Amino acid sequence: MSVCPNNYYAEPVYRTCSLTCDPPYFADPATHECVLHCVDSFADPDNNRCVDQCLSVLYPNADNSTNECVLECPDEPDYYADDHVCVFYCTTPAYYASASADGRLCVERCPNLTSSYNTYGDPLTGRCRETCSLGYYANNNTNLCVDECPSGSFGYNETRQCVALCPAEEGLYGDPFTHLCAYTCSEGYFGSQISQECVETCDGDPLDLTDVDYWGDALTTLCVERCPVKTYSYGENVTRTCVASC
Template sequence: MARLISVMLVLMCQIGLSMQACAECACCKGSFTCGSNKNCRDGCIDGYFGAKCTEECLQNCKTCGNGYKCTECIPGYFTDKCTTPCGKGCLNNTCSHYSGECTCKSTNFIEGRCDACSSTMYGDECNNTCPRNCGACISDTECIWCKDTAYYGSYCQYRCSVGCVDEICNKGTGYCIKGCKSGFNGYKCDMCFSGLYGPYCDLNCTENCIECFSATNCTKCKSGFYGDICANACPASCDKTCSFSTGQHCNLTEKYRVCEKDTGRCLHGCNLVTKYGDFCEKQCSNTCYNKSCDLKTGQCLEGCEMNFYGLFCNNSCSTSCLSHTGNRTCDGIKGHCLFGCKDGFHGKRCDNICSTLCVNTTCNHTTAECLYGCIDGFKGPKCAKAIIPDQEAFYTRSTLIGSTIGTFLAGGIVVGIASLIAFIAWRRRNTQTKQIDVHGYESTITPNGNRSNDDAHESDSPVTYEDLKSRDERLYSQITTRQQISPQASN
């Protein structure tokens, strides 16, 4: 029994089920390696340390010299506490104990830690190809950024407008990052300025034409003109402009005017793109691109100057956004950083500081999960949970020991019940019932119901008075004898 218990203790130590640390000599490496002083001669099995191999290493440690630092991690982890997983692309899930660098499974992973896919691949094994205009992606419908910043859309399916400077635009909105080329306007620089037309907005509409598709197809005339090419003059007494096609529907009572008679409110907008308001008395924001804005609301029409965002371009991009030479650091609408965050920051605008519980205060700029593990005493993806020493291990081992003891007790109960049932069956087979018949003879009733007589007599002969009297005398004699014997037996 003692030998069985010793073997069980060794096995439980080796698989991490001990309630506390290993018992003396139980976790020594090799056979018969425990000296008379209970010290292990050849060292400890994996996961334990100390002269007697009674102390347990940190979780994920394969070997250690103390309870605070690992000398070797189990496969799949690195750092001196073995708390950081190896990259998903590491061959055989093995990486350098100190740096986490490894040999990649394939060229589809980025060399080094092999923890990310190369720019044109995605998936758990980085074996799926991104859409053709993606610079990097996470699925076939979601690109992280577009090639040459020349496309936009969720999977870079749209080409930036030829009206964008350098033909580059924001991936999400198509907004031109560097503004519009000469002759173009609009949020995406996909429209021509008044009086210009053509694929490059470099051709002039006819003299009195404000907007046109070609030299022979005007869509809007200057005040006082009408016709396909705006060559016809409206009657001199028109209040505003006349019908575009016929020159009719004119007010013949007043001369042409540009502001409201009673209030002075401008009827047709401002004559300068840098002004807005009912009376054209307000100045567009200096951070609006080309300082142009909506004549009623003041919202910037052509986007913002470099590194400003918002409808009125009155917000600055965060200084925590990463920058690329010559490019905006954030989009012009919501201020989301275009190229990620500087170390120590996270969030769409990179305006949140990484937890000080992260090693080097460095975290993923999207998820805020610590990149290099936690400082001592904390754990979890964001290092938000404090570690209580040995408590978790104690409860885990206690549960497993309780389960093992419970199994042995349950087995003993089952064996006991089975033995009791067998004993009762045996007793029943060997039990006989004795009766005295009408002749005064003892007979035995066997379990199968048959009768056997102790004294041979004829049970089939007629019963007479003398038979009954003789029977009663025998019964009386037997009862008297038993009563005399009973007191003696009790003494």
């Protein structure tokens, strides 16, 4: 008999047709043989069979690098489980590869490593990362790396995070036009020392003598208490800007 009948497999040690294959062999339905390595299928150690899909509880993921069913996808190559298949890039839309205590998985939302320490889905790498790629900023509301921070927050280049308040000690202001922390505000905006944001109208009330008045200085794009001498020397109360003449 050249080929064993259906549901039997050629056992290489005793050269008999057997219903099962013993380790380290796997029953291959395609060839009706007990084989050491499965071809175009995956070796499932749970039942010693070559299978098209890895569905067992102990070995639920198909590793294409070894053609084996594994508990967890390998880190060499850098694989992650996506719908029970180990892949280098997650194929499920808007999913990111995450290596955490839960395993090497493709996830919809990147995990928080601690109560105050998150990872973020980076669209450039397809990975959950602790720091976003250059040009992207970490959004703590969604755990995503974004190229523009949401309204009310600003991209801080030092940490590549979206922050509600830019660091005053660094002379940075939140620019609502660019959604970035900037040393110089966009045209028509002025850096406010009160809100630490770029504003269209500087703070101040000329009728309130106890209040500190500020005017927008076009040269520095800052709100200043006193307009510079000789250049834009006068504070105009309606627009709250420094002007050359009243």
